[in-house]
Amino acid sequence: MGKLTIIKHVRVFDGQAVVGPKTVVIDGSDIGENELADDADPSAVVVIDGTGCTLLPGLIDCHVHIRDEAQLAECASFGVTTVCDMACMPIDKYHKLRAASVLGPTTWLSSSLPAYEENSRHGRLFKLGGFGPEYAVHDTDEAAKFVQNRVDEGVDYIKIVADHPGHEQAVLDKIQVEAKKHGKMTVAHTAHYAAFERGLRAGFDILTHVPMDRALDNNVVSQMTSQKTVAVPTLSMMEGMANSWVLWGLSWILPSFRRKTDFQNALDSVAAMRNAGVPIAAGTDTNNSGIFTVVAGKSLHHELELMVRAGLTPIEALRAATSSAAQHFNLRDRGRISPGLRADIVLVDGKPDKDITATQRISKIWSGGEEVPISSALGPNSNLGSCAVM
Known part of the structure; x- marks a missing residue:
């Protein structure tokens, strides 16, 4: 098993509806099964507390x-x-x-x-x-x-x-x-x-x-x-x-x-x-x-x-x-948050299913499992929000 990113206590818009709070695992370039978070080696894991945040597909x-x-x-x-x-x-x-x-x-x-x-x-x-x-x-x-x-x-x-x-x-x-x-x-x-x-x-x-x-x-x-x-x-x-x-x-x-x-x-x-x-x-x-x-x-x-x-x-x-x-556009490997799909994921502060402007309050971005720097044009209040790396 490679290095995992585990996002806990996060609301998830899975592409169709909002579920959770729950845990989502990034395993390499893909979204992993939640069971991977059980008994994971702490030295090979990044844990993010997603309390107050919502996870979106890229x-x-x-x-x-x-x-x-x-x-x-x-x-x-x-x-x-x-x-x-x-x-x-x-x-x-x-x-x-x-x-x-x-x-x-x-x-x-x-x-x-x-x-x-x-x-x-x-x-x-x-x-x-x-x-x-x-x-x-x-x-x-x-x-x-x-x-x-x-x-x-x-x-x-x-x-x-x-x-x-x-x-x-x-x-x-x-x-x-x-x-x-x-x-x-x-x-x-x-x-x-x-x-x-x-x-x-x-x-x-x-x-x-x-x-x-x-x-x-x-x-x-x-x-x-x-x-x-x-x-x-x-x-x-x-x-x-x-x-x-x-x-x-x-x-x-x-x-x-x-x-x-x-x-x-x-x-x-x-x-x-x-x-x-x-x-x-x-x-x-x-x-x-x-x-x-x-x-x-x-x-x-x-x-x-x-x-x-x-x-x-x-x-x-x-x-x-x-x-x-x-x-x-016939992209079967993305657009949803589900195990086995490509880990294109955006973590935002708030509830975009209630207030669509919350998509602009970005905490973290992953593309193919790799973290992407957030644009400074989103403003200083967008970075980190209430979601923290543990």
């Missing part, structure tokens, strides 16, 4: 854009031990982050290059970033080639920009068909109402963002429920867009940026999906665009607050960032 952010290896590690310092990148290019950056994830505290999933139409809003932004028309998808033949290229790169899922104006519906449909041929899940950018309709028509597995031009109605939400479509609302990004003076200025310069943006529509859309039973996973759209930057790691805690504001219970919000996120 948090999962289902929509990020990571800049570099340092930012990837920064996520873990906020308790975000798994992230799903929704556009990583060029290919050398993709390979660097993949390698950093293997050795670092944060697991990184990615789509590599997303499918986008050359003359769409995203296409114009990519042109400004130096990506020529050869990166875009223009027709159904290129759609099949695009999917094959991503599969060859070893991506975890296929990302599509489904906004309108953009691809013809036939191109979106073809991407979905080709992705399924290769056994790949699809995630579609759908930032306004018409995009949700297009994404549902294509049958994409996950729709990310929620519209601010119009709240989702019963027709769309019912279709999501019947198709078992998963939503990743990214309320942090939608709030940033609604409050962005830069975007407001661009809307006067570029007509393509003119679109009604009412953040209440985003909140109402999340409420409608939640009430209809649409599966919801937490994501932030973490990025460093400079237009409406969303901070890596820290933003997921704000996302949980916004989800509760939209009508989710704190327990439902916690599930969205743990067990539900793991389930819908």
Whole structure:
């Protein structure tokens, strides 16, 4: 038996509900059986008194854009031990982050290059970033080639920009068909109402963002429920867009940026999906665009607050960032606290199932059983809290 970490007298959110107080054991990189705590060698054990604290599975952010290896590690310092990148290019950056994830505290999933139409809003932004028309998808033949290229790169899922104006519906449909041929899940950018309709028509597995031009109605939400479509609302990004003076200025310069943006529509859309039973996973759209930057790691805690504001219970919000996120991104070794699973664990001071802001009062973080330094950005009152090493 190797060195054990034993956390005693702690409330545990196991991914579904809060249980305890009880004992949780970290055995190497995994969560161990509680029996390991019996008669353990004191010289090979770290014991933590979790009185007044709650143990959570490592948090999962289902929509990020990571800049570099340092930012990837920064996520873990906020308790975000798994992230799903929704556009990583060029290919050398993709390979660097993949390698950093293997050795670092944060697991990184990615789509590599997303499918986008050359003359769409995203296409114009990519042109400004130096990506020529050869990166875009223009027709159904290129759609099949695009999917094959991503599969060859070893991506975890296929990302599509489904906004309108953009691809013809036939191109979106073809991407979905080709992705399924290769056994790949699809995630579609759908930032306004018409995009949700297009994404549902294509049958994409996950729709990310929620519209601010119009709240989702019963027709769309019912279709999501019947198709078992998963939503990743990214309320942090939608709030940033609604409050962005830069975007407001661009809307006067570029007509393509003119679109009604009412953040209440985003909140109402999340409420409608939640009430209809649409599966919801937490994501932030973490990025460093400079237009409406969303901070890596820290933003997921704000996302949980916004989800509760939209009508989710704190327990439902916690599930969205743990067990539900793991389930819908096919991560079977995490998202819950159970023996045999990966020891991605966050210890917080308080009861986040009652007050969601308690997720920000982090005492300790483990990723794969290794303790991770806590970000100083959480504030001096977050460190240690009332949980002490014995």
